[in-house]
Amino acid sequence: MHNNTSSGHYNDAELYEQAIRYEKGSFITSTGALATLSGAKTGRSPRDKRIVNDETTAEELWWGKGSPNIEMDEQTFMVNRERAVDYLNSLDKVFVNDQFLNWDPEHQIKVRIVSARAYHSLFMHNMCIRPTAEEVETFGTPDFTIYNAGQFPCNRYTHYMTSSTSIDINLARKEMVILGTQYAGEMKKGLFSLMHYLMPKRQILSLHSGCNMGKDGDVALFFGLSGKIGLVKHGAATCLLLLPELSFPRSVHCFLGTGKTTLSTDRNRLLIGDDEHCWSENGISNIEGGCYAKCIDLSMEKEPDIWNAIKFGTVLENVVFDEHTREVDYSDKSVTGSLHARKLFDGIAGAAAENTRAAYPIEYIPNAKLPCVGPHPKNVILLACDAFGVLPPVSKLTLPQTMYHFISGYTALVRTL
Numbered sequence: 002m003h004n005n006t007s008s009g010h011y012n013d014a015e016l017y018e019q020a021i022r023y024e025k026g027s028f029i030t031s032t033g034a035l036a037t038l039s040g041a042k043t044g045r046s047p048r049d050k051r052i053v054n055d056e057t058t059a060e061e062l063w064w065g066k067g068s069p070n071i072e073m074d075e076q077t078f079m080v081n082r083e084r085a086v087d088y089l090n091s092l093d094k095v096f097v098n099d100q101f102l103n104w105d106p107e108h109q110i111k112v113r114i115v116s117a118r119a120y121h122s123l124f125m126h127n128m129c130i131r132p133t134a135e136e137v138e139t140f141g142t143p144d145f146t147i148y149n150a151g152q153f154p155c156n157r158y159t160h161y162m163t164s165s166t167s168i169d170i171n172l173a174r175k176e177m178v179i180l181g182t183q184y185a186g187e188m189k190k191g192l193f194s195l196m197h198y199l200m201p202k203r204q205i206l207s208l209h210s211g212c213n214m215g216k217d218g219d220v221a222l223f224f225g226l227s228g229k230i231g232l233v234k235h236g237a238a239t240c241l242l243l244l245p246e247l248s249f250p251r252s253v254h255c256f257l258g259t260g261k262t263t264l265s266t267d268r269n270r271l272l273i274g275d276d277e278h279c280w281s282e283n284g285i286s287n288i289e290g291g292c293y294a295k296c297i298d299l300s301m302e303k304e305p306d307i308w309n310a311i312k313f314g315t316v317l318e319n320v321v322f323d324e325h326t327r328e329v330d331y332s333d334k335s336v337t338g339s340l341h342a343r344k345l346f347d348g349i350a351g352a353a354a355e356n357t358r359a360a361y362p363i364e365y366i367p368n369a370k371l372p373c374v375g376p377h378p379k380n381v382i383l384l385a386c387d388a389f390g391v392l393p394p395v396s397k398l399t400l401p402q403t404m405y406h407f408i409s410g411y412t413a414l415v416r417t418l
């Protein structure tokens with residue numbers, strides 16, 4: 002970085018101080034968490050996420066109709082990279098996180114995150130695997146670097162840009178650039194995209210799943226899409242029956258997530274991870290070092306372990322709290338149900354992206370399995386949200402049926418309008 006910009010690793014307390022002093026909307030809640038705001042974007046921007054299509058990725062990645070990969074060229078990546086680095090260099094200080102991905106030591110990846118906001122640094126500190134002091138000293142060259150200049154927009158007149166947000170991945174340069182969104186989840190999901198590229202080359206399956214283990218070592222995987230909006234009628238969702246003490250609201254309702262985090266965090270089982278895993282010959286390993294729980298309507302009674310994890314060190318995104326008591330009102334969706342959120346979901350009547358979040362280190366869950374690895378899974382659960390009520394609430398699938406439903410994406414929400 003530029004000589005006038007100081008960069009460094011900060012501890013949790015220092016990051017709290019920096020966030021509270023310099024980042025508007027950052028406060029300590031009654032339980033000690035750092036409550037903060039992600040700005041206009043309160044969820045991911047998949048339509049603004051691009052991958053450089055070069056000689057190698059042209060062959061290796063799926064492009065074109067039906068593919069979720071949106072392309073950009075190397076030159077445009079460099080334009081955005083320069084813009085992000087120039088922005089970061091214009092600041093007095095930037096935050097640097099050197100951390101690891103993947104609890105399987107044989108397939109661990111070193112990542113560096115350079116960010117402008119203390120909130121982003123604390124978030125990644127919680128979400129990636131934390132190195133020891135000695136490992137920080139001997140970290141060396143990272144395998145991948147994120148430049149997060151999310152407060153600064155991309156230039157809408159730059160080739161490929163369709164808004165002021167761009168999340169750009171260059172696999173050859175091993176870099177990711179973020180412009181125009183401060184939603185912290187972009188960083189963790191960007192690294193997950195990287196793992197989807199790197200791990201299959203090593204004959205390892207990267208999985209969007211939660212994972213926990215019974216006392217006898219039986220591992221269960223929970224698959225289900227996140228970040229989808231749904232209109233669910235009471236009683237129509239499969240996951241309702243998997244965890245009957247929780248309930249969906251009575252009427253038509255919009256929400257995110259199918260329950261990987263909620264259902265893998267289970268008092269009676271050891272938590273291996275809530276969202277991203279690798280399945281290799283060695284068994285299962287969590288990619289991350291933390292959890293990113295949705296907290297809309299969170300309560301002590303329904304989800305006690307997640308509730309208790311919201312303490313000093315935890316980042317609370319876009320929640321509303323009482324100015325004096327600093328008690329969080331988890332039913333308040335006014336920040337994430339913003340005009341922007343409504344626009345994001347294409348004007349679906351009454352829709353609000355209820356995406357208030359808590360990011361905490363996995364060891365904040367009392368029965369976390371550390372290190373976060375386990376043997377080959379015994380059960381695979383596909384969580385579905387079938388608003389039509391066509392799927393039986395619980396079905397035991399044969400292997401071909403499982404493959405069919407997994408590949409056809411039926412763990413996603415199926416909605417009515």
Ligand SMILES: Nc1ncnc2c1ncn2[C@@H]1O[C@H](COP(=O)(O)OP(=O)(O)O)[C@@H](O)[C@H]1O
Pocket residue numbers: 225226227228240241242243244245247248249256257258259260261262263264275276293294295296297
């Ligand atoms: N029966 C249920 N099973 C799972 N989640 C439920 C249930 N009822 C309500 N919920 C809520 O749905 C959301 C599920 O989100 P989450 O577990 O984060 O999904 P994912 O990890 O798959 O993205 C949470 O806000 C949870 O409180």
Ligand SMILES: C=C(OP(=O)(O)O)C(=O)O
Pocket residue numbers: 044045186187189190227228258276293
């Ligand atoms: C970070 C995200 O994923 P998940 O819902 O799986 O936590 C997200 O969709 O914004």
